[in-house]
Amino acid sequence: MKKRPLVVVTRRLPDMIETRMRELFDARLNHDDAPMSREALIEAAREAEVLVPTVTDRIDAAVLEQAGPSLKMIANFGNGVDNIDVQAATDRGVTVTNTPGVLTEDTADMTMGLILAAPRRIAEGARVIPDDHDWSGWSPTWMLGRRIWGKRLGIVGMGRIGQAVARRAKAFGLSIHYHNRRRVAAHLEDALEATYWESLDQMLARMDIVSVNCPHTPATYHLLSARRLKLLKKDAYVVNTARGEVIDEMALARMLEAGELAGAALDVFENEPAVNPKLVKLARQNKVVLLPHLGSATLEGRIDMGEKVIVNIKTFMDGHRPPDRVVPAML
Ligand code: 8YV
Numbered sequence: 001m002k003k004r005p006l007v008v009v010t011r012r013l014p015d016m017i018e019t020r021m022r023e024l025f026d027a028r029l030n031h032d033d034a035p036m037s038r039e040a041l042i043e044a045a046r047e048a049e050v051l052v053p054t055v056t057d058r059i060d061a062a063v064l065e066q067a068g069p070s071l072k073m074i075a076n077f078g079n080g081v082d083n084i085d086v087q088a089a090t091d092r093g094v095t096v097t098n099t100p101g102v103l104t105e106d107t108a109d110m111t112m113g114l115i116l117a118a119p120r121r122i123a124e125g126a127r128v129i130p131d132d133h134d135w136s137g138w139s140p141t142w143m144l145g146r147r148i149w150g151k152r153l154g155i156v157g158m159g160r161i162g163q164a165v166a167r168r169a170k171a172f173g174l175s176i177h178y179h180n181r182r183r184v185a186a187h188l189e190d191a192l193e194a195t196y197w198e199s200l201d202q203m204l205a206r207m208d209i210v211s212v213n214c215p216h217t218p219a220t221y222h223l224l225s226a227r228r229l230k231l232l233k234k235d236a237y238v239v240n241t242a243r244g245e246v247i248d249e250m251a252l253a254r255m256l257e258a259g260e261l262a263g264a265a266l267d268v269f270e271n272e273p274a275v276n277p278k279l280v281k282l283a284r285q286n287k288v289v290l291l292p293h294l295g296s297a298t299l300e301g302r303i304d305m306g307e308k309v310i311v312n313i314k315t316f317m318d319g320h321r322p323p324d325r326v327v328p329a330m331l
Contacts, residue, residue: 102301312325
């Protein structure tokens, strides 16, 4: 009987995925609520044949240098692989995979939810929609939020998730605009009724809501820099369900503190799992809406991601190229 590979998983996965992993692999599962410490991650890399990290597990060159000779695969539980030094892994002969395509619609749903929530939860000085449904009679100070239909939505990154956001936003009556590394095909632009902006600067200066839906790469790090954030209209909102590193978070927080932006709705942060204390304080003042990276966190979505991880590992262990292999040229 073929020896089952030691597969070390860094975070809790849905029960049915963990059960399947135990059946197929020598699975070492982690049920701590907190993310794995760097020391524990290095130890896991020393022992595992396959490491299954999540977005908060930084598998950088230093971790890889300390990895054991048995580490042959990093099967990322997630689509974004900016938590992994893919070049360093590839140079060491370690195969990297991810879980593309199965979280597009969930993440787009969450993005649309935040596009809707931000202008309603962040109302200048007025009472916001109460969580406790304290319906003590209608109050004229309520709902001094902002209308979104008819407003301009600028999507930064028109990949699968950006396109799914555009489809939803169009149905909500927003005018769709986008900036992307490359213009998308004309038929797609027509279907989305989307206007392409070659200049990100010019798009940002004219949008009412900006949604960040691009991956975090060396080219998109602080793409929304302090300089670009200053181009936004004072009554604009920023929504980010992609990666915190795409925005200069401290600059954003300072602008929100100074009232130079209407608000922000953030599901991702520059130094996850830490959240900038300025943003936490702003959330208490109803100037931002914060979520703990829940974009793809539906049960169905996590099961789909887990099933992709299992297929990638099984395919690799059977000596074939895994379907979701990631190589440096793709980034
Ligand atoms: C997950 C994500 O929260 O897939 C991604 O890139 O950011 C989310 O789907 C995360 O990856 C879980 O590890």
